Amino acid sequence: xxxxxxxxxxVICKSGTSVKIExxxxxxxxxxxxxxxxxxxxxxMLMATSNEGSKAxxxxxxEKDKFLINHASLTLSTLTVTSxxxxxxxxxICSAREDRGQETQYFGPGTRLLVL
Amino acid sequence: xxxVTQSQPEMSVQEAETVTLSCTYDTSESxxxxxxxxxxxxxxxxxxxxxxxxxxxxxxxxxxSVNFQKAAKSFSLKISDSQLGDTAMYFCAFTxxxxxxxxxxxxxxxxxKP
Numbered sequence: 001x002x003x004x005x006x007x008x009x010x011v012i013c014k015s016g017t018s019v020k021i022e023x024x025x026x027x028x029x030x031x032x033x034x035x036x037x038x039x040x041x042x043x044x045m046l047m048a049t050s051n052e053g054s055k056a057x058x059x060x061x062x063e064k065d066k067f068l069i070n071h072a073s074l075t076l077s078t079l080t081v082t083s084x085x086x087x088x089x090x091x092x093i094c095s096a097r098e099d100r101g102q103e104t105q106y107f108g109p110g111t112r113l114l115v116l
Numbered sequence: 117x118x119x120v121t122q123s124q125p126e127m128s129v130q131e132a133e134t135v136t137l138s139c140t141y142d143t144s145e146s147x148x149x150x151x152x153x154x155x156x157x158x159x160x161x162x163x164x165x166x167x168x169x170x171x172x173x174x175x176x177x178x179x180x181s182v183n184f185q186k187a188a189k190s191f192s193l194k195i196s197d198s199q200l201g202d203t204a205m206y207f208c209a210f211t212x213x214x215x216x217x218x219x220x221x222x223x224x225x226x227x228x229k230p
Contacts, residue, residue: 032216038159043207043220057216091159103149103211105218107161 003027004096006108013084014116021079021111023094030096033077034105035069038091050077074099084115118143120210122221129198130229136183137193137224139208146170147213150184150191155223156204164206167191198228 003026013019023033031052036044048069049057056069066088068080077096081088091112095105119142129135141150152164167175167184174182179199183192195202208221 034216034218043222044161046217049216093159093161095161097216103213103215103218104151104163104166105211106163107153109158109160 002098002104002106004094004106004108006094006111008111009109010112010114012114012116015085016083019081019084019113021081021092021094021113023077023079023096023108025075025096025106028096029074029099030077031074031099032097033071034095034097035067035077035079036093036095038093038110040091044093047079081113084113086115089113089115118145118210118212118217118219120208120219120221122206122208122224124224125222126225126227128227128229129195131198131200133198134194134196135198135226137195137206137208137226139191139193139221141189141191141208141210141219143189143210143212145212149211149213150182151209151211151218152180152182152191152193153207153209153220154202154204155207156201161207165193195226200228200230202226203228 005024007022033050035047047062050069050071052071058064071077093110094108121140148169150167154162165177179196205223211218
């Protein structure tokens, strides 16, 4: 149980285009999902907290107009990187927290974004 | 603010041996959860073990166990009978009860040698 999928696993795009990443909790409901960014050989950096039916909460320094988050259902959150630039190239990981509590986050397999 | 410190950037262990990864944290809260996550080369984050702060008994999951010292704010992970598949980055993480924030340590890269 507690499986989180993330799609796509890898994407290459041109500078200026937008990219959408999907995060799904496959076998549990998740009112709250999280989006992280991970630089090579570094720890996870929380970008935003996604709440079903309400606006996402962004961490300081994360541009909400650039990283659009939509949490339309209890099993799906999307992150759209708008007008991507090469500095947005990174590994993006989502996680979902079970609604039943215990505060455990289950992670998706990540998306490697390369902006040319 | 809560902080999580992993003071060992890299460690190695021989196959079948035991290794302990260290983690300390700082908080003024009494209700919280602690976690160890494993990130192998595939980069998929995998939950290894979880500890609730109100439980005095140390959590155990097969070959993985923790030494939770609440007063010392220490949460070490012991891996027994190390296997090659244990080679990964290990992250210690902390979250308060009923709080969205999960704080991660910088990670410890563990290599299991044959």
